[in-house]
Amino acid sequence: MSLVEEMSRLHRELPGCRSVLFGDAGTGIVLRACADADLRQEDHDSCMADAADWLGPEAERLRALVFGASPGSAPVAEAILLDGVELRVFRRFGEASCDVICVRSDNGATAELVSAAVQQLVQTDG
Amino acid sequence: MGNASQFDSPGVVGVDSPADLQRMIGRLSAPGSHFSDGARQVSVDSVELCLCLLDEFDEVVMARRLALWNSRGDRLTVELRNRRLHQADFSSTCDEAAAAAQFSASSLSYAGAETLQAFLFALRAFCAPGGIWVRSSRAGSPADPDETGVSVGTLRYQLAQAPAGVAPEAGKTELKPPSSESGAGRSVLAGFIANDPPWLEAWVLVAGALDREAGGRADRLAGLSEALDAVCNRLAARGSQPTAVFLEATGELGEHLAFVADGPERLALLVSPSGKGAFLAHWSDWRRACNASMATVAIP
Numbered sequence: 001m002s003l004v005e006e007m008s009r010l011h012r013e014l015p016g017c018r019s020v021l022f023g024d025a026g027t028g029i030v031l032r033a034c035a036d037a038d039l040r041q042e043d044h045d046s047c048m049a050d051a052a053d054w055l056g057p058e059a060e061r062l063r064a065l066v067f068g069a070s071p072g073s074a075p076v077a078e079a080i081l082l083d084g085v086e087l088r089v090f091r092r093f094g095e096a097s098c099d100v101i102c103v104r105s106d107n108g109a110t111a112e113l114v115s116a117a118v119q120q121l122v123q124t125d126g
Numbered sequence: 127m128g129n130a131s132q133f134d135s136p137g138v139v140g141v142d143s144p145a146d147l148q149r150m151i152g153r154l155s156a157p158g159s160h161f162s163d164g165a166r167q168v169s170v171d172s173v174e175l176c177l178c179l180l181d182e183f184d185e186v187v188m189a190r191r192l193a194l195w196n197s198r199g200d201r202l203t204v205e206l207r208n209r210r211l212h213q214a215d216f217s218s219t220c221d222e223a224a225a226a227a228q229f230s231a232s233s234l235s236y237a238g239a240e241t242l243q244a245f246l247f248a249l250r251a252f253c254a255p256g257g258i259w260v261r262s263s264r265a266g267s268p269a270d271p272d273e274t275g276v277s278v279g280t281l282r283y284q285l286a287q288a289p290a291g292v293a294p295e296a297g298k299t300e301l302k303p304p305s306s307e308s309g310a311g312r313s314v315l316a317g318f319i320a321n322d323p324p325w326l327e328a329w330v331l332v333a334g335a336l337d338r339e340a341g342g343r344a345d346r347l348a349g350l351s352e353a354l355d356a357v358c359n360r361l362a363a364r365g366s367q368p369t370a371v372f373l374e375a376t377g378e379l380g381e382h383l384a385f386v387a388d389g390p391e392r393l394a395l396l397v398s399p400s401g402k403g404a405f406l407a408h409w410s411d412w413r414r415a416c417n418a419s420m421a422t423v424a425i426p
Contacts, residue, residue: 053360059373062357066349066383066396078374082409095376111372111406112279 006121007034007101014117016108018086019044025052025090026098051090051102054079078119080111087111091118175253176246176285182260184209184278189265194258202252205265210275216248246285277407315368315386315393318412325401325408327381330354332392346396354385354394361387368416370409374402 001009007020011034019035021044028051030044053059059076075095081088086106093099101122105114179194186192186206194202205213319329319341328342330350340347361369368388375382382397384405397405 054371054373058360062353062373062383063375065353065356066346067381068349075376076373077376078372080372080374080406081369082372083369084413110277110410112277112403112410115402115406 001124004032004034006124007032010103010117010121011035014103014105014109014114016105017114018104018106019047019102021047021051021102021104023048023051023100023102024098025055025092025100028052047088047102047104048100050081050088051079051100054081055090055092055100078115080115082111087114089114089118091115091122093122172250172253173285175258176249177282179249179253179258180278180282180285183211183281191263191265193261193263194252196252196258200252202249207265207275210277211281212275214245216252246281276411277403279403280407280411314388314416315391318386318393318408319395323404323408325398325404326395327398328396330394332358333390342396350394350396353383354392357385357394358387358392361385361392368413372397372402372405375399 003022007022011017011020019033019039021030021035022032023030025048028045028048030041030048033044035044055076055078059079063076075092077095078089078091081090086104089101089103089105089111091101093101101118103114103118109117182192183204183206187208189205189207192204192206194204196202201217203213203215204211315331315333319326319331326342328340328346328350330338330340330347332338332354338351340351357371361371368386370384370386373383381399382402382405384395384397386393386395395405
């Protein structure tokens with residue numbers, strides 16, 4: 001199954017899933033989206049910007065503040081943003097990869113379930 | 127697959143999870159699968175037997191009631207929904223399982239660490255050598271939206287953490303939602319870390335401009351405090367409250383970071399390497415408990 005098919009399956013089968021995006025966290029570009037019809041490109045861009053924010057240098061700085069600046073320390077693999085309305089899961093395809101999957105979900109699956117589904121997708125296609 | 131008649135024969139344990147067919151197929155086709163010969167083969171080790179039972183709980187999505195008996199004649203009835211344990215009712219004829227009585231007809235509504243350890247202690251006492259028999263039926267009562275239940279992931283984690291044979295302290299098993307009076311202070315977010323969850327390695331709580339509390343690993347507190355200051359504005363910029371972000375470390379040995387914001391309060395957490403699932407389950411439970419308590423506030 002191709003990545004796009006996997007993304008489409010995830011969007012279709014994950015309860016409450018609003019969008020599944022594939023993109024480049026380094027540049028913030030959305031390369032592929034499987035999403036509800038009412039979501040616009042701006043929504044996808046905003047989601048990818050969140051991914052770039054929480055998986056990027058800023059997240060590394062937070063980790064460095066806590067764990068110290070150890071050269072070669074591994075980057076953040078996954079960031080999960082939770083609030084009272086929705087949850088967003090961002091996951092890299094590999095340690096040094098800028099390719100990320102972003103899943104936005106509301107009032108459906110739990111964060112554990114969404115995270116596990118995203119992890120499975122990344123492991124399948126990584 | 128997954129109807130009640132499968133469970134009518136003693137010794138046969140089935141799965142009622144049509145939503146997770148792929149995982150089920152994987153388990154069935156795995157070498158040495160417990161289900162390959164139609165009956166689950168388990169060792170006499172009580173912890174392993176507990177884990178087998180939790181595996182079964184984890185397969186239940188639609189509301190079900192499972193009645194279980196052990197070779198001593200003790201009975202455990204559980205109600206499960208959406209892979210979460212909502213009610214547990216022990217009835218024991220054995221003194222060793224006296225702790226089980228604490229859970230009689232209890233609704234599990236909050237994943238307090240002591241509560242779960244007490245439950246798991248009782249479950250271990252229940253999982254005696256000689257086998258367990260299971261019967262499944264429809265859940266007796268409709269789902270109450272205020273019931274949170276406890277995720278199987280949390281139970282599994284607690285089982286791995288709990289020392290064998292240590293009974294819970296008396297008076298610590300009352301099921302309570304997060305309380306602003308318990309734990310680290312008087313704030314709402316203090317309720318999030320009340321009961322000292324086992325996945326928590328260190329925390330810093332800011333409840334006001336000058337009110338800062340911390341606990342856990344001393345070598346991480348200064349860094350956590352700095353990181354919390356750095357992340358405050360980014361979390362506060364999101365309109366919805368409370369908000370949390372969980373940053374998973376790459377690899378299996380790194381600790382994870384989490385930050386929670388609720389109004390003027392901020393909380394930074396250092397989560398143990400294996401504590402991701404337990405943290406996420408705890409967040410879900412806490413959110414539901416908060417929503418439930420908000421829904422029952424009387425307006426004067």
